[in-house]
Amino acid sequence: MRYNIVIIGGGPAGLGAAVEAKKNGIENVLIIERDRELGGILNQCIHNGFGLHEFKEELTGPEYAGKFIEMVKKENIDYMLNTMVLNINENKSIEAIGEDGLINIEADAIVLAMGCRERTRGAIDIPGYRPAGVYTAGAAQRLSNMEGYMVGKEVVIYGSGDIGLIMARRMTLEGAKVKAVVEINPHSSGLTRNIVQCLDDFNIPLKLSTSISYIHGKERVSGVTLSKLDENRNPIPDQDEFIECDTVLLSVGLIPENELSVGAGVNLDMRTSGPIVNNTMSTNLDGVFACGNVVHVHDLVDFVTKESRIAGRNAAKYCLSKLEKNDTVSTEAGEGIGYIVPQNIDTSNDEDVNLFMRVRNIYKNKKLVVKSNNEIILEKKRKHMIPSEMESINISKDLLKNITGNISVSVEEA
Ligand SMILES: Cc1cc2nc3c(=O)[nH]c(=O)nc-3n(C[C@H](O)[C@H](O)[C@H](O)COP(=O)(O)OP(=O)(O)OC[C@H]3O[C@@H](n4cnc5c(N)ncnc54)[C@H](O)[C@@H]3O)c2cc1C
Numbered sequence: 001m002r003y004n005i006v007i008i009g010g011g012p013a014g015l016g017a018a019v020e021a022k023k024n025g026i027e028n029v030l031i032i033e034r035d036r037e038l039g040g041i042l043n044q045c046i047h048n049g050f051g052l053h054e055f056k057e058e059l060t061g062p063e064y065a066g067k068f069i070e071m072v073k074k075e076n077i078d079y080m081l082n083t084m085v086l087n088i089n090e091n092k093s094i095e096a097i098g099e100d101g102l103i104n105i106e107a108d109a110i111v112l113a114m115g116c117r118e119r120t121r122g123a124i125d126i127p128g129y130r131p132a133g134v135y136t137a138g139a140a141q142r143l144s145n146m147e148g149y150m151v152g153k154e155v156v157i158y159g160s161g162d163i164g165l166i167m168a169r170r171m172t173l174e175g176a177k178v179k180a181v182v183e184i185n186p187h188s189s190g191l192t193r194n195i196v197q198c199l200d201d202f203n204i205p206l207k208l209s210t211s212i213s214y215i216h217g218k219e220r221v222s223g224v225t226l227s228k229l230d231e232n233r234n235p236i237p238d239q240d241e242f243i244e245c246d247t248v249l250l251s252v253g254l255i256p257e258n259e260l261s262v263g264a265g266v267n268l269d270m271r272t273s274g275p276i277v278n279n280t281m282s283t284n285l286d287g288v289f290a291c292g293n294v295v296h297v298h299d300l301v302d303f304v305t306k307e308s309r310i311a312g313r314n315a316a317k318y319c320l321s322k323l324e325k326n327d328t329v330s331t332e333a334g335e336g337i338g339y340i341v342p343q344n345i346d347t348s349n350d351e352d353v354n355l356f357m358r359v360r361n362i363y364k365n366k367k368l369v370v371k372s373n374n375e376i377i378l379e380k381k382r383k384h385m386i387p388s389e390m391e392s393i394n395i396s397k398d399l400l401k402n403i404t405g406n407i408s409v410s411v412e413e414a
Pocket residue numbers: 008009010011012013014032033034035039040041042045048049050051083084085086113114115116138141162163166257260291292293294297298299300301302304
């Protein structure tokens with residue numbers, strides 16, 4: 001099989017990239033998805049809060065995905081379901097396994113859109129036996145929202161990221177008692193709106209600076225021991241607390257799915273665990289692009305869509321031999337910034353650039369300062385910044401044309 005553009009992953013990133021590639025003149029586009037339907041993680045996110053930027057309305061996850069699936073169908077874009085990509089190489093040969101066995105596909109360009117997966121209990125080493133009743137929050141979300149199973153009745157959630165917060169509300173609405181959400185940091189790692197709407201509105205306690213130090217139970221979870229932590233994250237003696245429960249949901253981080261990318265020789269950024277990309281979402285491999293959660297973990301799907309359009313458009317330009325790649329400057333995370341995407345910028349590209357970044361701490365009344373050659377080129381005042389909410393700064397194409405040195409962003413006094 002041969003396609004101009006093959007997109008790996010049929011979540012919002014893959015769908016957006018496919019539609020954009022088609023609109024930019026590429027007839028021959030294929031999406032490969034390992035699940036039984038298109039839509040990615042959105043299919044299990046039945047709560048609302050999606051699409052405020054993109055569609056100016058508040059949609060559920062399946063509604064948001066549904067709009068893009070419709071566009072894919074309208075544009076007659078090919079897709080394969082129940083098909084998992086096993087290997088890609090730098091020559092853009094793809095090996096996948098589907099319902100009829102192994103498939104080999106040659107592509108002119110590839111868009112990586114595999115999303116991310118959850119960290120599990122093994123990654124955080126909680127002592128105890130291995131009883132039933134320990135789930136990742138996303139697995140529990142899929143079981144309850146898509147497969148129709150209730151995973152437990154008395155629940156403790158570990159980690160206050162968005163999936164954990166949303167599952168606290170979901171389990172409560174389904175009749176479970178959520179006894180606590182436990183977070184090792186002194187602040188939640190989820191969006192503020194989710195803390196209010198998912199915990200405060202249901203009187204679910206959020207225990208900050210606290211860890212689960214033991215999971216009790218042999219056959220089934222019977223409880224957890226919580227330990228209060230000091231500022232160095234060491235347990236404070238004599239402050240342990242036992243909570244009886246039959247279920248522990250883990251919401252302790254997401255990891256971009258990059259085994260395929262690494263196998264092909266794509267360079268990753270250690271800070272994001274995703275491919276290093278430039279402002280066209282090109283990786284270091286010629287004709288290989290990436291977008292969405294596989295690049296860095298997004299909290300808002302609207303930004304995933306924005307990135308996917310850039311990847312799809314530039315993959316199309318690449319196939320039409322209209323894309324030159326000259327990474328002229330790099331971006332550097334300065335004081336207070338954890339990472340910046342894109343990591344490289346081709347200043348000759350005739351489009352505005354959106355820098356996406358996360359701050360390292362909670363900041364009030366500060367500003368984000370963008371510098372090049374030690375000169376301030378842009379400033380953005382921010383009343384409140386937290387690591388869980390992604391920040392973005394737009395650099396216009398006109399401003400970009402005059403930039404010759406690397407671009408740094410830092411948090412400074414307002
Ligand atoms: C619980 C939860 C709640 C959220 N709530 C909100 C919210 O309220 N508002 C909001 O805007 N955003 C929210 N988000 C974020 C948003 O849903 C994600 O950022 C977005 O879905 C990421 O899109 P993606 O396409 O990059 O990844 P995904 O949606 O994960 O899609 C990746 C796809 O790639 C497929 N895939 C992976 N590997 C392979 C392979 N080897 N072969 C074939 N297919 C493969 C996967 O099966 C999957 O379908 C939430 C996310 C979660 C998890």
